[in-house]
Amino acid sequence: MRTSSYLLKLVLLTLMVGTFPVLTLGWYSYHYSSQSVLEQLEEGNSQVLRQSQLRVEQTLKMIDYSTSQVLSLPIITRSIPASLGIEDAETIREIYNVLASIQTFELGIKDVYLFSMEKDWLISNSGMDAYNQPGLKNKIRDYAGISQGSVWVSGNSAKLQGSDGLVELKHAVMSIKKWPINSTRPRGMVCVVVSAQQLKQLIDNDPRAGQIFILDDDNRVIAHSDEARLGLNLSDASYVQAMRGQNSAVGVLNAKEEGEEVSISYRKSAYNGWTYVSVVPTSAITRQVMAIGWTSLLVSTGVLIATVLAALIGSRKMYRPVRHISRVLLDDKASHPKKDELLAISDRIQSLMTDQTKLQVELKGQQKQLVELLVRKLMLGEAKTADIPDSLQYYGYEYTRQWVVMRVLRVQIDGLEGDRYTEKDRDLLLFAIGNIVSELAPDDRRLPPVVMQESVVVLVGTNSQSEEGFKEAVFELATEVQLAVKRYLQLSASIGISRSFQDWGEAGRGYAEGEHALKYRSRLGEEAVLFIEDVQPDKGSEIVYPKELGEQLIQAIKSLDPERAGLALTSMMKALSRQDYDHNDYQLSLIRLLIDLLRLLQDSGIPLHGLGLGEGSLFEELMPLHTSREIEAWFGERIVQPSIRLLEERRETQFRTISQEVKRLIEDAFDTDLTLEKCAARLNYHPQYISRVFRQETGINFADYLAQYRLEVAKRWLRETGLTITEIAEKLKYNNPANFIRYFRKMEGTTPGQYREHNRGI
DSSP states (O other), rough: OHHHHHHHHHHHHHHHHHHHHHHHHHHHHHHHHHHHHHHHHHHHEEOOOHHHHHHEEEEEEEHHHHHHHHHHHHHHHHHHTSSOGGGHHHHHHHHHHHHHOOOOTTTEEEEEEEEEEEHHHHHHHHEEETTTTTHHHHHHHHGGGOOSSSEEEEEHHHHHHTTOOOGGGOOEEEEEESSSTTTOOOOEEEEOOOOEEEEEHHOOOOOGGGGEOOOOOOSSSESSSSSGGGTBBBOOOOOHHHHHHHSSSEEEEEEEEEEEEEEEEEEEETOOOOEEEEEHHHHHHHHHHHHHHHHHHHHHHHHHHHHHHHHHHHHHHHHHHHHHHHHHHHOOOOOOTTSSHHHHHEEEHHHHHHHHHHHHHHHHHHHHHHHHHHHHHHHTTOOGGHHHHHHHHTTTTTTGOOOOOOEEEEEOOOOOOOSOOOOGHHHHHHHHOOOOOOHHGGGGGGGGEEETTTTEEEEEEOOOOOHHHHHHHHHHHHHHHHHHHHHHOOEEEEEOOOOOOOSGHHHHHHHHHHHHTTTHHHOOOOOOOHHHHHHHHHHGGGGSOOOHHHHHHHHHHTTTTTHHHHHHHHHHHHHHHOOOOOOOHHHHHHHHHHHHHHHHHHHHOOOOGGGOOOOHHHHHHHOOOOOOOHHHHIIIIIIIHHHHHHHHHHHHHHHHHHHHHHHHHHHHHHTSSSOHHHHHHHTTHHHHHHHHHHHHHHHSOOOHHHHHHHHHHHHHHHHHHOHHHHHHHHHTTOOSSHHHHHHHHHHHHSHHHHHHHHHTOO
């Protein structure tokens, strides 16, 4: 009886779990499909309509441009104000050739008329004063008073057709452009006729997109897939009136056409005022929805039947092992005959689970030590690559098999200055940092952190194929670790990060790269997150970017030399312009140059707002520039010159410190071949800058100060030591004793020997 009850519960539970999602999914798919299909269809129609508009307007703009080029030709500008007759046949032929040159097959131009309003003559494909177009000159003359320089009109307009009509212009469109273009009283006009067949070819005639046609300002059809509808006035159509009442230039609305529900997409052109319309019957949408509904019903019914069968058969099969285990357990442990089989099994294995938990706790402590040992061997390159995945899986790190890319992070304390910690606390602090890393890094994305060479080393990995995403995640982790160390330990820490690698055997390289990245703290400062590929990029990147010229520009700025900086900037711009790459690479090189110059200010401790930034950023100012001259002028005026000014202001406050350093170098190295250039190299400044600062602060140049200091040393040695004059001259780096004696007499009015006799022992 107990067995039947458990089996029945299992069957009912399986049926409920299996049928409820099926019924819910079927109902949702049926109700959601109609809206989804309608939105997709409307979006598709809008995209098709937009493509049709782009093709048409691109052709019209090309025609408009070609017409403007014709009007600017000297032969045209000379002929319009002139009276042409039979004696001007050569000129007329040349004008005819010019008009024919723009009637290419791709543009679909049917005819071109050049009309001189001042001299009343007309030239077209048919020759001069085309008589097959009666009244054409008078009808296009009416467009002389339009405010625009050019306008596109429909050939079906009443103004053009009139009572007698112009057959050649029927169902066509015409571009009318005045000459001069912006004159209120033009002297001539050119008219380009485009046939309706050309417009028909340009609009998309995909049957799935319904009917696509174009309306002019008078709501007349000027392009349609059905030629019988050309010239039809749709002003009285309800959906046309609805479109005219919309404020938006793009939209979708539902209406009725000939008693049938339709979905209408429209786009109003800002170029010529035409309206592009797509009409799709909603019956097609309804059929798709019904088809989806019936399909959902049939599929749901089939799945429901299959679920019932699977529940009955599967429940019996799932129950068999439970019944077998319960019989084995209950034969020996039948003290609770009314207890559920699973409860009996649970009681039986509870004691085994307790013992297993104790063993796991003991094993876990040992595994942690073993994994840390394995990580150390990995970092030192002593582990066998082939055995690493199996060893990690054995220790409980089977998720590492899914890693496709890894990096090594080395966390190192920047310093223990102050009264809070001493050097004895370093190991304890590194242990605390390791715990912080363990808390912040997800367990399935790292191996246990280990302490090696006064740093915390952690290997992180990911199963994602995105290199950029992994790098960003590693950077976020490094930033969180820095903030946590700062918050809880009041310490600053820097983190060196290796390049990504895929093979376990490259972990040793990653360990070395992390250490190498940390060495750049001396240049980049403390509390830095240092990716080795950022501080030491691959040499392949130098092929595209002229790094040496960029360094010359930066050095010129550091030297506060505007003329040299201007020449370096010019050389940089020329080098970038000579590179054989596309515009995107060129812009990236400019951005890199801008970043390098901005980093120069930041590394010098100068805030960027000193450049006079407005609401926008420097990148927004740089990107719209096009020519090399504009870009060079922008860099010079907005970056280079202000940077020199800011650096000069900054360094004026450091003059006194620089002078003191130079004096200290003279005191330490007066007996060497000390020069101004060597001092400048030691202090990382330009020699001219050192000379100017030193003279401004001390009132004496470097060479005179060094000579006076050596003179004072020589006087002290003469008084206090037994060094000969030759030895003193040699130690003080004089070329020969005679030069020393000559300088000493000049400055002291006596020879070194006489000075020693009068001042020995003083």
